Amino acid sequence: MIRYLTRRLVQMVLLFLVFLTVTWFLLYILPGDSVALKYAGNPNIPPEAREVALERLGLDKPVLIQFRDYMFNFFQGDLGVSFNQYPRPVVDIIGERLPRTLVLFLTALVTYYWAGFVAGKFLAWRRGNRGEMAVTIGGVGLYSMFLPFFAFMLIWFFSVQLGWLPISKFLDPEQWRDAPFAANEVFMRLFWVTLLTAIAMFMASLAAHRTRGRMLERILRWGGGALVIAAFLFYWFGTEAGQGMRIYAGDIAFHMILPVLTLTLINFAGVMLLTRSSMLETLREDFILTARAKGLPEGMIRDRHAARTALLPVATSLVLAVATVIDGGVITEAVFSWPGMGEILISSVLSEDIPLAVGAFAFIGVLALIGHFVVDVLYGLLDPRIRVTEHG
Amino acid sequence: MTADRLPVEVSGGRAPLLEVSGLVLRYDTEVGEVSAVENVSFSLGRAEAMGLVGESGCGKTSVALSLLRLAPDNARYRSGSILWEGVDLLGLSDQQMRLYRWAEISMVFQGAMNAWNPVYRVGEQIREAMYQHFDPPLSKPETNQRLDDLFRLVGLDPAVQNRYPHELSGGMRQRAVIAMALSCEPKLIIADEPTTALDVIVQAQILEELKEIQEDLGLSILYISHDMAVIAQVTDTIGVMYAGKLVEFGPTREVFRRPRHPYSFLLLSSIPSVTGPRRRPVSLEGTPPNLLAPPAGCRFHPRCPWATEQCRNDEPPMMQIGPSQWAACWNAEQVPEMGDQLP
């Protein structure tokens, strides 16, 4: 496993270098002089000022030198400065935007994988009952829906007609006028608190899965869950730090509901159908017959034996999900005016803010690679047959 | 005398552990009903080893699965009863049946290579069965101790329980399956072709060990095989199935010495015998019938070299021939002698 992962890491770094090089050249070279023209092409500025402007933007040197410098700086954590928001460093901008994208999409990803897996599991288990047809047709219908269209439909329904949810954006500026916090600070707090809660929840359910006592399992699953939620609420309502930030954090969370809902509804059916077929296949395996013969309770056969094993191909599909998240991300962020990476990507390319664009692409590349790596590790953890073999 | 409740006598007057009477099991399919088990009756006493033989597709596994009520979803029990210590298993609720599985009757499945869930350790999969069935539950050290003992009993290093199934060889997996089958102290183990996927040497070893364990622990065992020779070495009684029907039943010795059904006779004469009376080898021709539309009369008549008009029209019931031997053939009395009169 370790050897395999090391090899994968080396591959990833090499792949990333190639990706970065290609991206850099595509973005710096293709538009040719248009960038220089845009930022220093005004015929009314004196030639000296023009020289200075180009030099500041780093556009005066030969292309290969520029490339060498860029790569050199990149690995020292310096991605240059944005042309448009000069002289704000690209790293700063990305540092602000990246968590917003990550939070939105990870939340959606976890939600729709979880919903899809549970739905698929029950569809396969209670095969042939009435609900099955409805859920399947509904799911496939949603799955084949065009994302922006569906998003606008939801916005129209929930925000315009019912007025329950905000139309778009990340927060409500009215409410934040005299806020004692910067949006990013609140957001990061929200992020960490929620992440810790999720991890604690996961651990509780994992512990419950591992135990064999029915009573103990219930206590861990429900008691542990309740305890974690209580701790989460206590943080926001009981502690001073939490109380101050609560309304602002709530506002951000409120703005996340609709995008997460859209992504979940559109994507869960894919996971559901995959889980269903994987589960049906697993149910035909001999070890399920063994589990029955052993007199295990039905719930245990379903969850511990069938669903756990049916999870393997579903985990593999996460690799594809990483890709979907990235391309769907640009559209979703645009539709909901969510100020994340997708939005930077579009605006920086359109406005020819080259350093920002390269930086954004580079980070999206890194994300995709990390996503793949995480899925590999996860798969190794889920399937003991992979865990011990050297070569995957 | 008909097949109902017949062979109680076979087990020598001991109250049988298991008594199957008139079992009829059919599979619903899109093209019709598959008559997989037709009016099968037999009984099995405590600490007794019984064999069930027959060609592929004759319904052996169907009978075995019925005992645990694990036949596939499309199986229908049309009639009959399966009495386990006097309780009809077919009449139990699912919840009650669950308590009989493994604790009373366990099974080594055909193709036990795939009996293991690939994602859990071998020991863990045995533990979960023990956890279900011991009442009061075993403590952790007791469970561990029992696991170690079981592994030693089947000739495995106790450390094997910490491995995953894919890390074991075929023979080891099979031994571990036997350990699992023994784990909850069942009274009966069904071994459905327990060794077919293994090489001959391992096969012989495992059979021998299984036989020893069975005798030491006083278990009953139901061996299922298509191989008469295998069954001969390890069983006290034997049932021969043909096309969903039990056609002969009796003490293994008797049946081998003097088969009373032409099918048993032909099966036996196809294995080379060193000790038994010399017979001219006769081959068994043709293929088993389609169970969607089994032949009228005796199901074996299309392949029987001695079939008469009666065989084609009337279905022979199980009839008592020897003191404890039964056969479903109109000409049972003449069977072995007829073999010598073949053209």
Ligand SMILES: Nc1ncnc2c1ncn2[C@@H]1O[C@H](COP(=O)(O)OP(=O)(O)OP(=O)(O)O)[C@@H](O)[C@H]1O
């Ligand atoms: N689920 C099912 N649906 C329809 N027919 C079935 C089903 N399971 C088994 N059968 C049929 O029932 C008959 C008996 O099958 P069974 O598996 O009991 O035979 P077997 O004697 O164990 O054969 P083998 O030696 O190949 O294991 C076969 O003709 C088989 O095709």
Ligand SMILES: [Mg+2]
């Ligand atoms: Mg079989």
